Amino acid sequence: MTMLRPFALAAALAAGALPAAADEVNIYTTRQPELVTPVLEAFTAETGIKVNVAYIDSGLVERLRAEGQRSPADLVMTVDIANLKQIVDAGVIQRVVTDALTEAVPEHLRAADGSWYALTVRARVVYASKERVADGEVTTYEDLASEKWRGRICTRPGTHNYNLALLSAMIVHHGEDYAREWARGLKANLARKPQGNDRAQVKAIWAGECDISLGNTYYMGKMLEDPEQRQWAESVRIVFPEFENGGTHVNVSGVALTEAAPNREAAIRLMEFLVSEKAQEIYAEINYEYPVRPGTPVSELVASWGSFTPDTIPLEEVAAQRATALKIMEEVNFDG
Structure with a gap:
């Protein structure tokens, strides 16, 4: 070849x-x-x-x-x-x-x-501190905007495609107004300004800067491959939230x-x-x-993270809401 x-x-x-x-x-x-x-x-x-x-x-x-x-x-x-x-x-x-x-x-x-x-x-999941987040404490994506997470969440920029896709799915499930308030609530719960990539958020959990982060599943495997990043990965567990009226994004x-x-x-x-x-x-x-x-x-490693029920809303419907999701992120100044 x-x-x-x-x-x-x-x-x-x-x-x-x-x-x-x-x-x-x-x-x-x-x-x-x-x-x-x-x-x-x-x-x-x-x-x-x-x-x-x-x-x-x-x-x-x-x-x-x-x-x-x-x-x-x-x-x-x-x-x-x-x-x-x-x-x-x-x-x-x-x-x-x-x-x-x-x-x-x-x-x-x-x-x-x-x-x-x-x-x-790939699933958009929550990485949760093994030390500071109890089993069952993370439930739905909607719950990430609740006050119990105030100052406890890290994430990469809201205008990144991965987070825009999650917000787009929220729009499909609940409508634009709900999604806007959810984005405001999520922003209010951030422990720091959005920055870095998904792995950087897990590092921040390991360092004690936050308790949970949003990330894609496969990054766990990538971190475990890296001798320096392995300790970050071992400090967290993967949790599969669901939409209240759907599955895991x-x-x-x-x-x-x-x-x-x-x-x-x-x-x-x-x-x-x-x-x-x-x-x-x-x-x-x-x-x-x-x-x-x-x-x-x-793979055996991926299976060890647990099972989940994927959200089945058509991805074309999610993609169609990207412009609205970007507008919402800018309106709430998510990355500011």
Whole structure:
């Protein structure tokens, strides 16, 4: 398999970007190499189809728009429902519907028109201090705005996509007015100004700056891998809150077929492989994420965190509320 590493990306794109051939698939992705390489190598081993990957940190939509029908990219792989919606709204994606895709990916984890499909799921959970937070003290997302958490919560900026998605889901469940008051209540309960990433919040709990934080599940696995961060992870436990009228909030990584797709048939074959039982098991083991394919087991470590009931509101409805969520975060000056 031909894998274009980040250090070779600029030269490759300058020379005409990625190659196009009937037995190859070209991918633009914002995911890290270590998160996608194993599953793509498994695809090549099974099919003989080469996969060329361009790792793009930013400007993905702008690149696809500029390239238009000349784009060498067949597939786009990215994270967060808002990013997937942005790509679709840009008009650079074509729909694809096959039995293999629709049977493997639950309805609420794919676009109704086949413009994108989720590949993995991550839950937006609470990291709770083992020392200062009792079992059962964390219950619902709505409860995070209650006064009992005053000065006890840490989080990354409210305008980050992960927190905007959670607020968007709150809007879907309860309406804009309720979501605005909830955001005000959550802000009032912060122990410090929103800052850093999800891991930084767990470090703050370990340091005694706060008692709970919002974070994605897979960061627990990443912290346990790091000798320096392991002590942060061991100071907390994962709690799965639910919406009062729903389940635990989830977001996704996903894939879409580009409008240009010079290797369309091979690309669709890869899409179907990515949601196959084999690929989903690989994802579950290496990424600490949850498979989208029903019945696929999670890794032993992920299973140790406990089970949860995912919220089943369609992610397209969540994505549609992103602009309103951003407006609310700005109105309440959440990051100020």
